[in-house]
Amino acid sequence: MPILRVIDLSAHERYGVKGPQAAKWLASHGVATPKNANAWVLNKGKTLVMRLGTSEFLIEDQTDGKTCEKLASDTKRVVGVYKVPHADASYLLAGSEVLNMLSELCSLDLGESALAENELVMTQLAGISATILRQRMDKETVYRVWCDGTYGVYMQHVLRNIAVELGGSVA
Amino acid sequence: MPFRLLKYALKKEHPAPRFFKAHEMPKKSYDVVIIGGGGHGLAAAYYLAKDHGISNVAVLEKGYIGGGNTGRNTAIVRSNYLTPEGVNFYDASVKIYEGLSEELDLNLFYSTRGHFTLAHTESAMRTMRWRAEVNKHVGVESRVVGPDEIAKACPQLDLSCSGQAPILGALFHAPGSIARHDGVAWGYARGADSYGAEIYQNTEVLSIDVKNGKVCGVQTNKGYIETKQVLSAVAGFTPRITEMVGLETPIVIHPLQACVTEPMKPWLDTILVSGSLHVYVSQSSRGELVMGSSLDPYEVHSTRSTLDFVEGLTSHMLDMFPFLSNVKVVRQWAGMADMTPDFAPIMGKTPIEGFYLDAGWGTWGFKATPISGKTMAQTIANDSAPDLIHTFRLSRFEDYELTGEKGAASVGH
Amino acid sequence: MKLLTCPINGTRPLSEFIFGGEYRQAPDQNTCSDAEWAAYVHNRQGAPGDKKEWWYHSPSGTWFIAERNTQTDKVARTYLLADAKKVVKESK
Amino acid sequence: MSLRNSYKPGEWINRAKEINFTFEGEAFTAFEGDTISSALWAAGQKVLGRSFKYHRPRGVLSLANHDVNILMTDGTDTNMRADVVEVKDGMTLQAVNTIGGVKKDKNNYIDSISPLLPVGFYYKAFHTPRKLFPFWEHMIRKAAGLGIVNFDYPRILKRKLHTHCDLLIIGAGPSGLTAACKAASAGLQVTLIDENRHLGGSLSYDHGGHKVSAEYGEDLLKKIESLPNITVRVGAYAAGYYPDHFIPIVETGGITKVRAKAVIVASGAFEQPPVFRYNDLPGVMLGSAAQRLIYRYGVKPCHNGIVFTANDYGYRVALDLLAAGANVLAVVDLRAGGNGGLHNLELCKRGVKIYAGHCVYEAVATSDKSKVRGAVICAYDDKNNVALTDNKFTVDCDGIVMSAGWAPAAALLYQAGTAMQFDYDVQQFVPSRLLDGIFAAGKVNGIFELDQRMRDGERAANDALNYLGKLAVNTNAEKHSGGAPSHAYAMVPHPKGKNFVDFDEDIQIKDFENAAKEGFDNIELMKRFTTVGMGPSQGKHSNMNAIRILAKIRGLPVEKIGTTTSRPFFHPTPMGHLGGRGFHPHRLTSLHDWHEAHGAVFTDIGAWKRAAYYPQFGQTKADAIQAEAMAVRKSAGLIDVSSLGKIEVHGPAAAEFLERFFTGKYANQKIGTWRYTLLLDEAGVVVDDGVASRVADDLFYLSIGTANAAMVYREMQRCQQEWRLDIGLVNVTGAFGAINIAGPAAREILSSLTELDLSTEAFPLGHFRETTVANVPTKVIRASFVSDMAYELHSPMRQVPQLWNALMDAGKQKGLRAFGSDTQRLLRLEMGHTIPGIDTDGLTNPYEIGAEWVIKMDKPYFVGQRSLSILSKRPLRKQLVAFTLAANFKGEVPLECNLVIDSGEIAGRVTSISYSKFIDRIIGFAYVAPAKKAVGSSFDIRTDNGLLVAATVVATPFFQLQEA
Known part of the structure; x- marks a missing residue:
């Protein structure tokens, strides 16, 4: 296992929507959403559907995914369904030292036993608001992180520095 | 070595008498009851007797004298406020402080160090100018200085603050001083006692007897005391006292924390405050760095300490003084600050006849100790507040006439 | 650091929260006197005890009510304002 | 003369590795693993430090970080605790707080004048005459302090980590180790910490001359090693207890903040010195210190020693001294009956003389007063605590080893809100009520016998397992059996004093008596007056004795005296650890690289870095700003305003929400227009302003100032909770960027990139449109903040650079250039626009800034409305006006926050002021007396240098001045 990898996935397509009718609207557009608050599911094509709190959703496509594009073109103004534009910075963190890195950045216990599968947390990472989840990806445990894109340069800088310090690599 | 210490070496018995008499039980009645045996309450007792000849006074202290905010502050004395009323008031306090060691015959280690309020932003510089101009107007020595002058007074300061928040200038306040805070309470206690006032420790007020809008007595854990005049000078306990008389005030209690390092040889001669970095620091005569920060962000009626306070404070201290990395913090503590919406005290009469308030001192009560004692004594003696504290009256909130100190809120105290 | 439980996001250290002051009901501004309004705007229940307070969980943008003892700093419960009635009923 | 013994298993030194170092110019050798103190002691160097106040020679006292007798500097670091700091090859060490070194400290005269320095002496002198005080203060400051700070010490910021566990156990002595084994065997994730370098606590040194405890220790350590769910951290101390089991663990490498579900405090006890004359001489040490020297470092504490004890423990120490090859000349037991049980017998058997009911009346110093050479022994009245000196005799010795009792290391328990009570059976404070999830075990719990401590750990x-909901058997709490481990009053009065209670602060018994005489007879007052416990070791070896002395003075039982409050930290903790590596988040717009490439000077606004201006080569800030402003006035300028707060208010009740939130009206606002928004607080104070564009019946797009954006959005969210209107709030601050193109050429430049009809008829001021510009979807707001001809363009953040570059290209020929936020300040001033927070302060109401036009009192409700109805009845106290200085003004230009002076009084202040090159006048805003608000009135501004400058009130925008 590599010591630490930091991969910038900010370029992935995203789509956000919130409001009391948002879940219903997504369902009517063929997007399955997590039942519980602060959880995530994978749709077909490994499209990641995250439920942020109770009534907000963030959807992220894989590189060649089209779900977000389609949802964006389908969006009409409906009462109770409000589109949330996104310009997030997003990272994938993996490696044997990933929890060591996270323990400096975040005060929460993000270990396997503390963070349930399909659980999503909105917390503070490196002093700013961020969304975090853990995934199995090609038999590897990885952590995904999203934050406001205007903090992207800062976050990248912090992650890069710690990763290098701990002997990891940055992509 | 001063000769006054010789007697200690020559006499077999320790020649110093008690600071204040230990009374068993309070009398049945007093002309004035002062709740709170901190600096303010004791100073009020002292000046009531000294200036107004009123010495049939009991000071009731729940714990031990000076054990509240008097013993928990960072002992800074200054008058570089924003409003003319504020500057005048605190300047009067500074003036008394300057001669107080002699007056009370107790060395308060009143040490005039000069006080720099550092500005790291253009907007902080504007506020510094504002304060400097008002100070000058009132005749108090404050001026805006540039980085050169700061560097001269404190060559160890990293003016770039480790690149985090470069210092653009400062408000320099020449009379800025520190004093030994416990001594102030003890000195006033001794003074008040010598004039006949009675000090009761471990004496808690349980209720205040108000009839027809007039004070007629207080119930304590040592019995009932008749009195027509009650002064509340209890800092962070004010809301508990005002609740006893059914008085609403804007006061909310927030902890204010501080910490102190191991002693080291003197190097920091000035008092430094940085509003942006939320730090104030001076070096005590023992050699410790005494450091404080801004108020805790939420209401708590206890003197608990938090780790994030000391983490934040030390991180900013290292921005200013990078070489302190291995200097150790020995102890942290907290006081309870009674905050008002306009960052000014509440002093004077209240709608309840005979009930006087000396409160709302937030984070700045220590520096006002002498003048608050003096003006509250005047208020009680005349049943009328002097002009000097008119601006701090309780009714200003109902009148929407808050004081202008709020403008200086971004600046540490 | 103290922990606080956001009703939506769970238990978190206090650094993730912003204190929003006491939760208070304003008097009817059309019928109250100037003095009553001034008292509402400026005065506070300053004595220690159990209070309802506004707290805001920053990372998720969640406002909620915490019932907290301001002397012990112990939080009895937290809930969304919208659930206040339900919570009161349940506790009866 | 070397005191080093031969090898013993379990010792902490590595004899294979020799280390060379110097102490005050003299060369020494040590073994790897030695502390500075153990190495020096082994070499026979006994004077290792000088005391804080009297500069008395000091040596090893606790060898355990419980005292600060020995503080050193290596030239880089200072106040190093030599008792616990490992010596390193090549170290050059010196004691702190001496003049000329420990042996010949020139300040040692202070000891001889100590009668002149009674308790609280500094309160009693030096203040008269007043003008001499600075001289005395200077002397006192210099004499106080400990080490000299090294201004070149590197800025070291350590990593700070978070970790979590089920159970944190503090202290790895027998009770902590047993607890860890038990809890981990039951499946808990356990973190076990100990401040020592190795596990074992007293098992590693308290042997009583036998191997039993060492063997116990080995067994426990093996078990610990076999349990994978125990994380062990040695050399790690718990610095404090914070609510909800949050405990910072301090190690050399940094701090780890542990969040535990439960905590067991098994932190042991600090050995307390008996108090007798000259109990501070080098050679007089605690029993546990002697044992540490013997078993951890293979060092003999002395050759010929006396054990002065007041409990059974001293007998164990005596056996350990014998085992180390030292002679034990006498065991002096303060207790009338003596005791020590089997150990007593064993000592007798080995010919050690035992004096029960005796005391060491005083230690005798060598002629140079540098160390102990003997002890005066006499009978002791254990009831009245007085020495019976009739038959006193002197024994020559080079060591006095003391065991009088213990004080619980209960700092963390106190901080956790534990109620403690005094247990007379053990003569110690013990926990009586613990908070949820906190448990105590071992000596801190008043349990001293080894088997009992282990059972208490279990x-x-x-208890912890039960608390955490795991099935566990309930076992009964142990109660100490046998004699009291601590003596009730192990103090020997002496008419000549120098019987030290607090070694940090040189406080003697008489200081307490005298403090009480002066009325400081409450433990907290006594602490403050005498400074007992206020030194760097925070009373670890002195507070308990202070309490006992005060109890005696007042004739009260100990529990009536109470204890002083315990505050963090357990040990003084370095700022570089506490401050540590922090985070300094900052936000950048998507144009940041462009700004940087074009030489922008940045300014911080909240977390944002904004381009303030772009100085061309050699240009001053003022010149750069004027040049940028002129470009806007003459042709066009472009500014990145991406940091503006941007909020969408969706939903059927969107207009109603705005009407309640802001002072203006929005229900009747036409789609495609924008309106000014003013936000007040409940007291009617101006908070912020902005612009609301109506996109649809049920959608407004708000833009608000950078600095307050987060706060305003938060308040909107709160109001949404309270008002329950049918709306949805979407914060798009980070998702959208914005550019303002302003100036006479703006329309032409913009029109080249969009299909939109920009003619005044089609797109007048006060309107906004949605379109594409340079193929970027854009909201165009025809705002007039900096110019009558200006368009604010809002687009997705990532596409803003595309838009910006296209505009720059399109405007190149027209003289378009970038301008920064400082230039924007000037431009808006020329336009006559105020900025909340600059032209207002925390008390400004809207009437004072002439904002009546945007206050719609005929609405049913808006935030601040009721307060305005009160304020409107009151006379105005000040009024913001626009002003100018005389044309061609040449004097000292007033600055922002210079005061407006009216008849010698302060009437207001300047809030904004600048020279405008375009208008060629100095213009600004100032607060004046309301009587002076009319256009044409004049008022005086006082400059920094005290000159009065006349200013005239004018109408805005200021351009009218130009025409005049």
Whole structure:
């Protein structure tokens, strides 16, 4: 296992929507959403559907995914369904030292036993608001992180520095 | 070595008498009851007797004298406020402080160090100018200085603050001083006692007897005391006292924390405050760095300490003084600050006849100790507040006439 | 650091929260006197005890009510304002 | 003369590795693993430090970080605790707080004048005459302090980590180790910490001359090693207890903040010195210190020693001294009956003389007063605590080893809100009520016998398991059996004093008596007056004795005296650890690289870095700003305003929400227009302003100032909770960027990139449109903040650079250039626009800034409305006006926050002021007396240098001045 990898996935397509009718609207557009608050599911094509709190959703496509594009073109103004534009910075963190890195950045216990599968947390990472989840990806445990894109340069800088310090690599 | 210490070496018995008499039980009645045996309450007792000849006074202290905010502050004395009323008031306090060691015959280690309020932003510089101009107007020595002058007074300061928040200038306040805070309470206690006032420790007020809008007595854990005049000078306990008389005030209690390092040889001669970095620091005569920060962000009626306070404070201290990395913090503590919406005290009469308030001192009560004692004594003696504290009256909130100190809120105290 | 439980996001250290002051009901501004309004705007229940307070969980943008003892700093419960009635009923 | 013994298993030194170092110019050798103190002691160097106040020679006292007799500097670091700091090859060490070194400290005269320095002496002198005080203060400051700070010490910021566990156990002595084994065997994730370098606590040194405890220790350590769910951290101390089991663990490498579900405090006890004359001489040390020297470092504490004890423990120490090859000349037991049980017998058997009911009346110093050479022994009245000196005799010795009792290391328990009570059976404070999830075990719990401590550890683990909902058997709490481990009053009065209670602060018994005489007879007052416990070791070896002395003075039982409050930290903790590596988040717009490439000077606004201006080569800030402003006035300028707060208010009740939130009206606002928004607080104070564009019946797009954006959005969210209107709030601050193109050429430049009809008829001021510009979807707001001809373009953040570059290209020929936020300040001033927070302060109401036009009192409700109805009845106290200085003004230009002076009084202040090159006048805003608000009135501004400058009130925008 590599010591630490930091991969910038900010370029992935995203789509956000919130409001009391948002879940219903997504369902009517063929997007399955997590039942519980602060959880995530994978749709077909490994499209990641995250439920942020109770009534907000963030959807992220894989590189060649089209779900977000389609949802964006389908969006009409409906009462109770409000589109949330996104310009997030997003990272994938993996490696044997990933929890060591996270323990400096975040005060929460993000270990396997503390963070349930399909659980999503909105917390503070490196002093700013961020969304975090853990995934199995090609038999590897990885952590995904999203934050406001205007903090992207800062976050990248912090992650890069710690990763290098701990002997990891940055992509 | 001063000769006054010789007697200690020559006499077999320790020649110093008690600071204040230990009374068993309070009398049945007093002309004035002062709740709170901190600096303010004791100073009020002292000046009531000294200036107004009123010495049939009991000071009731729940714990031990000076054990509240008097013993928990960072002992800074200054008058570089924003409003003319504020500057005048605190300047009067500074003036008394300057001669107080002699007056009370107790060395308060009143040490005039000069006080720099550092500005790291253009907007902080504007506020510094504002304060400097008002100070000058009132005749108090404050001026805006540039980085050169700061560097001269404190060559160890990293003016770039480790690149985090470069210092653009400062408000320099020449009379800025520190004093030994416990001594102030003890000195006033001794003074008040010598004039006949009675000090009761471990004496808690349980209720205040108000009839027809007039004070007629207080119930304590040592019995009932008749009195027509009650002064509340209890800092962070004010809301508990005002609740006893059914008085609403804007006061909310927030902890204010501080910490102190191991002693080291003197190097920091000035008092430094940085509003942006939320730090104030001076070096005590023992050699410790005494450091404080801004108020805790939420209401708590206890003197608990938090780790994030000391983490934040030390991180900013290292921005200013990078070489302190291995200097150790020995102890942290907290006081309870009674905050008002306009960052000014509440002093004077209240709608309840005979009930006087000396409160709302937030984070700045220590520096006002002498003048608050003096003006509250005047208020009680005349049943009328002097002009000097008119601006701090309780009714200003109902009148929407808050004081202008709020403008200086971004600046540490 | 103290922990606080956001009703939506769970238990978190206090650094993730912003204190929003006491939760208070304003008097009817059309019928109250100037003095009553001034008292509402400026005065506070300053004595220690159990209070309802506004707290805001920053990372998720969640406002909620915490019932907290301001002397012990112990939080009895937290809930969304919208659930206040339900919570009161349940506790009866 | 070397005191080093031969090898013993379990010792902490590595004899294979020799280390060379110097102490005050003299060369020494040590073994790897030695502390500075153990190495020096082994070499026979006994004077290792000088005391804080009297500069008395000091040596090893606790060898355990419980005292600060020995503080050193290596030239880089200072106040190093030599008792616990490992010596390193090549170290050059010196004691702190001496003049000329420990042996010949020139300040040692202070000891001889100590009668002149009674308790609280500094309160009693030096203040008269007043003008001499600075001289005395200077002397006192210099004499106080400990080490000299090294201004070149590197800025070291350590990593700070978070970790979590089920159970944190503090202290790895027998009770902590047992607790850890039990809890981990039951499946808990356990973190076990100890401040020592190795596990074992007293098992590693308290042997009583036998191997039993060492063997116990080995067994426990093996078990610990076999349990994978125990994380062990040695050389790690718990610095404090914070609510909800949050405990910072301090190690050399940094701090780890542990969040535990439960905590067992098994932190042991600090050995307390008996108090007798000259109990501070080098060679007089605590029993546990002697044992540490013997078993950890293979060092003999002395050749010929006396054990002065007041409990059974001293007998164990005596046996350990014998085992180390030292002679034990006498065991002096303060207790009338003496005791020590089997150990007593064993000592007798080995010919050690035992004096029960005796005391060491005083230690005798060598002629140079540098160390102990003997002890005066006499009978002791244990009831009245007085020495019976009739038959006193002197024994020559080079060591006095003391065991009088213990004080619980209960700092963390106190901080956790534990109620403690005094247990007379053990003569110690013990926990009586613990908070949820906190448990105590071992000596801190008043349990001293080894087997009992182990059982108590198991009991505590069971309690913790029960608390955490794991099935566990309940075991009964142990109660100490046998004699009291601590003596009730191990103090020997002496008419000549120098019987030290607090070694940090040189406080003697008489200081307490005298403090009480002066009325400081409450433990907290006594602490403050005498400074007992206020030194760097925070009373670890002195507070308990202070309490006992005060109890005696007042004739009260100990529990009536109470204890002083315990505050963090357990040990003084370095700022570089506490401050540590922090985070300094900052936000950048998507144009940041462009700004940087074009030489922008940045300014911080909240977390944002904004381009303030772009100085061309050699240009001053003022010149750069004027040049940028002129470009806007003459042709066009472009500014990145991406940091503006941007909020969408969706939903059927969107207009109603705005009407309640802001002072203006929005229900009747036409789609495609924008309106000014003013936000007040409940007291009617101006908070912020902005612009609301109506996109649809049920959608407004708000833009608000950078600095307050987060706060305003938060308040909107709160109001949404309270008002329950049918709306949805979407914060798009980070998702959208914005550019303002302003100036006479703006329309032409913009029109080249969009299909939109920009003619005044089609797109007048006060309107906004949605379109594409340079193929970027854009909201175009025809705002007039900096110019009558200006368009604010809002687009997705990532596409803003595309838009910006296209505009720059399109405007190149027209003289378009970038301008920064400082230039924007000037431009808006020329336009006559105020900025909340600059032209207002925390008390400004809208009437004072002439904002009546945007206050719609005929609405049913808006935030601040009721307060305005009160304020409107009151006379105005000040009024913001626009002003100018005389044309061609040449004097000292007033600055922002210079005061407006009216008849010698302060009437207001300047809030904004600048020279405008375009208008060629100095213009600004100032607060004046309301009587002076009319256009044409004049008022005086006082400059920094005290000159009065006349200013005239004018109408805005200021351009009218130009025409005049």
